[in-house]
Amino acid sequence: MIPLLKVKNLSVKYGVIPALQDISIEVKTGQIVSLIGANGAGKTTTLKTIMGILKPVNGSIVYRDEDITRMPTPQRVRKEICLVPEGRGIFNRLTVRENLFLGAYHRSDEQEINSDLEKSYSLFPRLKERENQIAGTLSGGEQQMLAIGRGLMSRPKLMLLDEPSLGLAPLVVRELYELIQEILKQGVTILLVEQNATMAIRVSNYVYLIETGNVKLEGIPKEIESLEDVRKVYLGG
Structure with a gap:
Protein backbone atom coordinates (compact mmCIF):
# COMPACT_ATOMS: atom_id res chain seq x y z
CA MET A 1 0.00 0.00 0.00
CA ILE A 2 1.27 3.48 -0.93
CA PRO A 3 1.78 5.60 2.25
CA LEU A 4 -0.50 8.59 2.68
CA LEU A 5 2.62 10.64 3.49
CA LYS A 6 6.23 9.88 2.68
CA VAL A 7 9.01 12.20 3.82
CA LYS A 8 12.41 11.27 2.39
CA ASN A 9 15.87 12.59 3.31
CA LEU A 10 14.46 15.89 4.55
CA SER A 11 16.95 18.50 5.76
CA VAL A 12 16.08 21.92 7.18
CA LYS A 13 18.29 24.73 8.50
CA TYR A 14 17.65 27.80 10.63
CA GLY A 15 20.17 30.08 8.99
CA VAL A 16 23.35 28.00 9.00
CA ILE A 17 22.25 25.80 11.91
CA PRO A 18 20.95 22.34 10.92
CA ALA A 19 17.51 21.56 12.40
CA LEU A 20 16.76 18.35 10.48
CA GLN A 21 19.29 16.08 8.83
CA ASP A 22 18.08 13.58 6.24
CA ILE A 23 14.90 12.62 8.11
CA SER A 24 12.72 9.95 6.49
CA ILE A 25 9.29 8.98 7.83
CA GLU A 26 6.13 7.37 6.48
CA VAL A 27 2.51 7.67 7.57
CA LYS A 28 -0.03 5.09 6.41
CA THR A 29 -3.72 5.82 6.04
CA GLY A 30 -5.78 5.11 9.15
CA GLN A 31 -2.89 5.23 11.60
CA ILE A 32 -1.55 7.40 14.40
CA VAL A 33 2.18 7.84 13.87
CA SER A 34 4.15 9.58 16.62
CA LEU A 35 7.35 11.58 16.70
CA ILE A 36 8.83 11.53 20.19
CA GLY A 37 11.99 13.10 21.57
CA ALA A 38 13.34 15.87 23.74
CA ASN A 39 12.77 19.61 23.31
CA GLY A 40 14.69 20.93 20.33
CA ALA A 41 15.03 17.52 18.68
CA GLY A 42 13.32 18.67 15.47
CA LYS A 43 9.79 17.33 15.94
CA THR A 44 7.91 20.62 15.46
CA THR A 45 10.26 21.57 12.63
CA THR A 46 9.24 18.37 10.85
CA LEU A 47 5.54 19.23 11.09
CA LYS A 48 6.08 22.84 9.98
CA THR A 49 8.06 21.65 6.96
CA ILE A 50 5.37 19.14 5.99
CA MET A 51 2.85 22.00 6.24
CA GLY A 52 5.01 24.25 4.06
CA ILE A 53 5.71 26.85 6.76
CA LEU A 54 9.42 26.03 6.61
CA LYS A 55 11.33 25.26 3.41
CA PRO A 56 13.71 22.28 3.22
CA VAL A 57 17.22 22.58 1.84
CA ASN A 58 16.89 19.09 0.41
CA GLY A 59 14.66 16.03 0.47
CA SER A 60 11.07 15.44 -0.62
CA ILE A 61 7.54 15.35 0.81
CA VAL A 62 5.10 13.12 -1.07
CA TYR A 63 1.43 13.15 -0.09
CA ARG A 64 -1.11 10.87 -1.74
CA ASP A 65 1.53 9.98 -4.32
CA GLU A 66 2.04 13.66 -5.24
CA ASP A 67 5.22 15.63 -4.60
CA ILE A 68 4.21 18.65 -2.48
CA THR A 69 7.72 19.69 -1.43
CA ARG A 70 7.44 23.15 -3.03
CA MET A 71 3.69 23.57 -2.72
CA PRO A 72 2.46 26.70 -0.85
CA THR A 73 0.80 26.14 2.52
CA PRO A 74 -2.74 27.24 1.45
CA GLN A 75 -2.65 24.69 -1.34
CA ARG A 76 -1.64 21.96 1.14
CA VAL A 77 -4.68 22.88 3.24
CA ARG A 78 -6.85 22.42 0.15
CA LYS A 79 -5.17 19.04 -0.32
CA GLU A 80 -6.69 18.12 3.08
CA ILE A 81 -3.71 18.52 5.40
CA CYS A 82 -4.08 20.56 8.58
CA LEU A 83 -1.75 21.56 11.40
CA VAL A 84 -2.93 21.93 15.00
CA PRO A 156 -8.46 17.01 6.69
CA LYS A 157 -7.39 13.54 5.65
CA LEU A 158 -4.10 14.13 7.51
CA MET A 159 -3.89 16.03 10.80
CA LEU A 160 -0.50 17.18 12.10
CA LEU A 161 -0.97 17.42 15.85
CA ASP A 162 1.76 19.24 17.77
CA GLU A 163 2.09 18.69 21.56
CA PRO A 164 -1.64 18.40 22.36
CA SER A 165 -1.00 17.48 26.01
CA LEU A 166 1.29 20.43 26.74
CA GLY A 167 0.40 22.12 30.03
CA LEU A 168 -2.70 20.01 30.68
CA ALA A 169 -3.62 18.03 33.80
CA PRO A 170 -3.35 14.21 33.51
CA LEU A 171 -7.13 13.68 33.62
CA VAL A 172 -7.62 16.20 30.80
CA VAL A 173 -4.85 14.54 28.79
CA ARG A 174 -6.57 11.17 29.05
CA GLU A 175 -9.88 12.65 27.92
CA LEU A 176 -8.18 14.44 25.04
CA TYR A 177 -6.49 11.27 23.82
CA GLU A 178 -9.78 9.39 23.88
CA LEU A 179 -11.13 12.09 21.57
CA ILE A 180 -8.07 11.84 19.32
CA GLN A 181 -8.71 8.11 18.91
CA GLU A 182 -12.33 8.93 18.03
CA ILE A 183 -11.09 11.35 15.35
CA LEU A 184 -9.00 8.52 13.91
CA LYS A 185 -12.13 6.35 13.69
CA GLN A 186 -13.80 9.12 11.69
CA GLY A 187 -11.19 8.72 8.94
CA VAL A 188 -8.53 11.29 9.86
CA THR A 189 -4.95 9.98 9.85
CA ILE A 190 -2.76 11.60 12.51
CA LEU A 191 0.93 12.49 12.68
CA LEU A 192 1.48 13.29 16.34
CA VAL A 193 4.33 15.16 18.03
CA GLU A 194 4.53 14.56 21.77
CA GLN A 195 6.95 15.01 24.65
CA ASN A 196 4.62 12.80 26.69
CA ALA A 197 6.22 9.70 25.20
CA THR A 198 4.26 7.28 27.37
CA MET A 199 0.93 8.56 26.09
CA ALA A 200 2.14 8.82 22.49
CA ILE A 201 3.41 5.24 22.44
CA ARG A 202 0.18 4.00 24.02
CA VAL A 203 -2.04 5.34 21.21
CA SER A 204 0.26 4.96 18.20
CA ASN A 205 0.59 2.39 15.46
CA TYR A 206 4.18 3.39 14.71
CA VAL A 207 6.76 5.54 16.50
CA TYR A 208 9.83 7.53 15.44
CA LEU A 209 12.34 8.72 18.04
CA ILE A 210 14.05 11.93 16.92
CA GLU A 211 17.28 13.20 18.47
CA THR A 212 19.19 16.32 17.33
CA GLY A 213 17.49 16.40 13.94
CA ASN A 214 17.90 12.71 13.16
CA VAL A 215 15.66 9.65 13.35
CA LYS A 216 17.50 7.58 15.94
CA LEU A 217 14.97 4.74 16.26
CA GLU A 218 11.72 3.66 14.67
CA GLY A 219 9.32 0.78 15.12
CA ILE A 220 6.01 -0.43 16.44
CA PRO A 221 5.24 0.70 20.01
CA LYS A 222 6.14 -2.62 21.66
CA GLU A 223 9.59 -2.56 20.05
CA ILE A 224 10.27 1.04 21.08
CA GLU A 225 9.11 0.76 24.69
CA SER A 226 11.06 -2.46 25.22
CA LEU A 227 14.39 -0.70 24.65
CA GLU A 228 16.19 0.06 27.90
CA ASP A 229 17.56 3.45 26.77
CA VAL A 230 14.09 4.58 25.72
CA ARG A 231 12.59 3.49 29.04
CA LYS A 232 15.27 5.31 31.05
CA VAL A 233 15.28 8.58 29.11
CA TYR A 234 11.72 8.97 27.83
CA LEU A 235 9.44 6.67 29.86
CA GLY A 236 10.62 7.39 33.39
CA GLY A 237 12.54 4.17 33.89
Whole structure:
Protein backbone atom coordinates (compact mmCIF):
# COMPACT_ATOMS: atom_id res chain seq x y z
CA MET A 1 0.00 0.00 0.00
CA ILE A 2 1.27 3.48 -0.93
CA PRO A 3 1.78 5.60 2.25
CA LEU A 4 -0.50 8.59 2.68
CA LEU A 5 2.62 10.64 3.49
CA LYS A 6 6.23 9.88 2.68
CA VAL A 7 9.01 12.20 3.82
CA LYS A 8 12.41 11.27 2.39
CA ASN A 9 15.87 12.59 3.31
CA LEU A 10 14.46 15.89 4.55
CA SER A 11 16.95 18.50 5.76
CA VAL A 12 16.08 21.92 7.18
CA LYS A 13 18.29 24.73 8.50
CA TYR A 14 17.65 27.80 10.63
CA GLY A 15 20.17 30.08 8.99
CA VAL A 16 23.35 28.00 9.00
CA ILE A 17 22.25 25.80 11.91
CA PRO A 18 20.95 22.34 10.92
CA ALA A 19 17.51 21.56 12.40
CA LEU A 20 16.76 18.35 10.48
CA GLN A 21 19.29 16.08 8.83
CA ASP A 22 18.08 13.58 6.24
CA ILE A 23 14.90 12.62 8.11
CA SER A 24 12.72 9.95 6.49
CA ILE A 25 9.29 8.98 7.83
CA GLU A 26 6.13 7.37 6.48
CA VAL A 27 2.51 7.67 7.57
CA LYS A 28 -0.03 5.09 6.41
CA THR A 29 -3.72 5.82 6.04
CA GLY A 30 -5.78 5.11 9.15
CA GLN A 31 -2.89 5.23 11.60
CA ILE A 32 -1.55 7.40 14.40
CA VAL A 33 2.18 7.84 13.87
CA SER A 34 4.15 9.58 16.62
CA LEU A 35 7.35 11.58 16.70
CA ILE A 36 8.83 11.53 20.19
CA GLY A 37 11.99 13.10 21.57
CA ALA A 38 13.34 15.87 23.74
CA ASN A 39 12.77 19.61 23.31
CA GLY A 40 14.69 20.93 20.33
CA ALA A 41 15.03 17.52 18.68
CA GLY A 42 13.32 18.67 15.47
CA LYS A 43 9.79 17.33 15.94
CA THR A 44 7.91 20.62 15.46
CA THR A 45 10.26 21.57 12.63
CA THR A 46 9.24 18.37 10.85
CA LEU A 47 5.54 19.23 11.09
CA LYS A 48 6.08 22.84 9.98
CA THR A 49 8.06 21.65 6.96
CA ILE A 50 5.37 19.14 5.99
CA MET A 51 2.85 22.00 6.24
CA GLY A 52 5.01 24.25 4.06
CA ILE A 53 5.71 26.85 6.76
CA LEU A 54 9.42 26.03 6.61
CA LYS A 55 11.33 25.26 3.41
CA PRO A 56 13.71 22.28 3.22
CA VAL A 57 17.22 22.58 1.84
CA ASN A 58 16.89 19.09 0.41
CA GLY A 59 14.66 16.03 0.47
CA SER A 60 11.07 15.44 -0.62
CA ILE A 61 7.54 15.35 0.81
CA VAL A 62 5.10 13.12 -1.07
CA TYR A 63 1.43 13.15 -0.09
CA ARG A 64 -1.11 10.87 -1.74
CA ASP A 65 1.53 9.98 -4.32
CA GLU A 66 2.04 13.66 -5.24
CA ASP A 67 5.22 15.63 -4.60
CA ILE A 68 4.21 18.65 -2.48
CA THR A 69 7.72 19.69 -1.43
CA ARG A 70 7.44 23.15 -3.03
CA MET A 71 3.69 23.57 -2.72
CA PRO A 72 2.46 26.70 -0.85
CA THR A 73 0.80 26.14 2.52
CA PRO A 74 -2.74 27.24 1.45
CA GLN A 75 -2.65 24.69 -1.34
CA ARG A 76 -1.64 21.96 1.14
CA VAL A 77 -4.68 22.88 3.24
CA ARG A 78 -6.85 22.42 0.15
CA LYS A 79 -5.17 19.04 -0.32
CA GLU A 80 -6.69 18.12 3.08
CA ILE A 81 -3.71 18.52 5.40
CA CYS A 82 -4.08 20.56 8.58
CA LEU A 83 -1.75 21.56 11.40
CA VAL A 84 -2.93 21.93 15.00
CA PRO A 85 0.02 23.96 16.31
CA GLU A 86 1.90 23.76 19.57
CA GLY A 87 0.41 26.30 21.95
CA ARG A 88 -3.01 25.94 20.24
CA GLY A 89 -2.85 29.20 18.28
CA ILE A 90 -6.49 30.11 18.87
CA PHE A 91 -7.81 33.62 18.29
CA ASN A 92 -8.27 34.76 21.89
CA ARG A 93 -10.60 37.69 21.19
CA LEU A 94 -12.98 35.76 18.96
CA THR A 95 -15.75 33.46 20.13
CA VAL A 96 -15.56 29.68 20.03
CA ARG A 97 -17.92 29.64 17.04
CA GLU A 98 -15.89 32.26 15.15
CA ASN A 99 -12.66 30.30 15.76
CA LEU A 100 -14.26 27.15 14.38
CA PHE A 101 -15.51 28.88 11.25
CA LEU A 102 -11.98 30.16 10.58
CA GLY A 103 -10.93 26.52 10.12
CA ALA A 104 -13.15 26.45 7.03
CA TYR A 105 -11.90 29.77 5.62
CA HIS A 106 -10.96 28.18 2.26
CA ARG A 107 -14.32 26.44 1.80
CA SER A 108 -17.48 27.78 0.13
CA ASP A 109 -19.88 24.85 0.75
CA GLU A 110 -21.95 26.63 3.39
CA GLN A 111 -24.32 23.74 4.08
CA GLU A 112 -21.47 21.29 4.57
CA ILE A 113 -19.57 23.76 6.75
CA ASN A 114 -22.57 24.03 9.06
CA SER A 115 -22.82 20.24 9.10
CA ASP A 116 -19.14 19.98 10.07
CA LEU A 117 -19.68 22.58 12.80
CA GLU A 118 -22.33 20.34 14.35
CA LYS A 119 -19.96 17.35 14.06
CA SER A 120 -17.32 19.31 15.98
CA TYR A 121 -19.89 20.17 18.65
CA SER A 122 -20.89 16.50 18.82
CA LEU A 123 -17.26 15.48 19.34
CA PHE A 124 -16.59 18.33 21.79
CA PRO A 125 -19.89 19.06 23.62
CA ARG A 126 -18.19 21.63 25.84
CA LEU A 127 -17.50 23.76 22.78
CA LYS A 128 -21.23 23.77 21.99
CA GLU A 129 -21.97 24.89 25.54
CA ARG A 130 -19.46 27.73 25.12
CA GLU A 131 -19.96 28.61 21.45
CA ASN A 132 -20.53 32.30 22.15
CA GLN A 133 -17.82 32.54 24.81
CA ILE A 134 -14.59 34.44 24.07
CA ALA A 135 -11.97 31.80 23.31
CA GLY A 136 -9.30 33.38 25.50
CA THR A 137 -11.44 32.72 28.58
CA LEU A 138 -11.58 28.93 28.05
CA SER A 139 -9.55 26.51 30.15
CA GLY A 140 -6.38 25.01 28.67
CA GLY A 141 -8.11 21.74 27.84
CA GLU A 142 -11.04 23.53 26.20
CA GLN A 143 -8.65 25.66 24.14
CA GLN A 144 -6.92 22.50 22.91
CA MET A 145 -10.28 21.00 21.97
CA LEU A 146 -11.07 24.22 20.11
CA ALA A 147 -7.77 24.08 18.22
CA ILE A 148 -8.46 20.49 17.15
CA GLY A 149 -12.07 21.30 16.28
CA ARG A 150 -10.91 24.22 14.14
CA GLY A 151 -8.52 21.87 12.33
CA LEU A 152 -11.35 19.41 11.67
CA MET A 153 -13.38 22.19 10.05
CA SER A 154 -10.93 22.10 7.14
CA ARG A 155 -11.98 18.46 6.50
CA PRO A 156 -8.46 17.01 6.69
CA LYS A 157 -7.39 13.54 5.65
CA LEU A 158 -4.10 14.13 7.51
CA MET A 159 -3.89 16.03 10.80
CA LEU A 160 -0.50 17.18 12.10
CA LEU A 161 -0.97 17.42 15.85
CA ASP A 162 1.76 19.24 17.77
CA GLU A 163 2.09 18.69 21.56
CA PRO A 164 -1.64 18.40 22.36
CA SER A 165 -1.00 17.48 26.01
CA LEU A 166 1.29 20.43 26.74
CA GLY A 167 0.40 22.12 30.03
CA LEU A 168 -2.70 20.01 30.68
CA ALA A 169 -3.62 18.03 33.80
CA PRO A 170 -3.35 14.21 33.51
CA LEU A 171 -7.13 13.68 33.62
CA VAL A 172 -7.62 16.20 30.80
CA VAL A 173 -4.85 14.54 28.79
CA ARG A 174 -6.57 11.17 29.05
CA GLU A 175 -9.88 12.65 27.92
CA LEU A 176 -8.18 14.44 25.04
CA TYR A 177 -6.49 11.27 23.82
CA GLU A 178 -9.78 9.39 23.88
CA LEU A 179 -11.13 12.09 21.57
CA ILE A 180 -8.07 11.84 19.32
CA GLN A 181 -8.71 8.11 18.91
CA GLU A 182 -12.33 8.93 18.03
CA ILE A 183 -11.09 11.35 15.35
CA LEU A 184 -9.00 8.52 13.91
CA LYS A 185 -12.13 6.35 13.69
CA GLN A 186 -13.80 9.12 11.69
CA GLY A 187 -11.19 8.72 8.94
CA VAL A 188 -8.53 11.29 9.86
CA THR A 189 -4.95 9.98 9.85
CA ILE A 190 -2.76 11.60 12.51
CA LEU A 191 0.93 12.49 12.68
CA LEU A 192 1.48 13.29 16.34
CA VAL A 193 4.33 15.16 18.03
CA GLU A 194 4.53 14.56 21.77
CA GLN A 195 6.95 15.01 24.65
CA ASN A 196 4.62 12.80 26.69
CA ALA A 197 6.22 9.70 25.20
CA THR A 198 4.26 7.28 27.37
CA MET A 199 0.93 8.56 26.09
CA ALA A 200 2.14 8.82 22.49
CA ILE A 201 3.41 5.24 22.44
CA ARG A 202 0.18 4.00 24.02
CA VAL A 203 -2.04 5.34 21.21
CA SER A 204 0.26 4.96 18.20
CA ASN A 205 0.59 2.39 15.46
CA TYR A 206 4.18 3.39 14.71
CA VAL A 207 6.76 5.54 16.50
CA TYR A 208 9.83 7.53 15.44
CA LEU A 209 12.34 8.72 18.04
CA ILE A 210 14.05 11.93 16.92
CA GLU A 211 17.28 13.20 18.47
CA THR A 212 19.19 16.32 17.33
CA GLY A 213 17.49 16.40 13.94
CA ASN A 214 17.90 12.71 13.16
CA VAL A 215 15.66 9.65 13.35
CA LYS A 216 17.50 7.58 15.94
CA LEU A 217 14.97 4.74 16.26
CA GLU A 218 11.72 3.66 14.67
CA GLY A 219 9.32 0.78 15.12
CA ILE A 220 6.01 -0.43 16.44
CA PRO A 221 5.24 0.70 20.01
CA LYS A 222 6.14 -2.62 21.66
CA GLU A 223 9.59 -2.56 20.05
CA ILE A 224 10.27 1.04 21.08
CA GLU A 225 9.11 0.76 24.69
CA SER A 226 11.06 -2.46 25.22
CA LEU A 227 14.39 -0.70 24.65
CA GLU A 228 16.19 0.06 27.90
CA ASP A 229 17.56 3.45 26.77
CA VAL A 230 14.09 4.58 25.72
CA ARG A 231 12.59 3.49 29.04
CA LYS A 232 15.27 5.31 31.05
CA VAL A 233 15.28 8.58 29.11
CA TYR A 234 11.72 8.97 27.83
CA LEU A 235 9.44 6.67 29.86
CA GLY A 236 10.62 7.39 33.39
CA GLY A 237 12.54 4.17 33.89
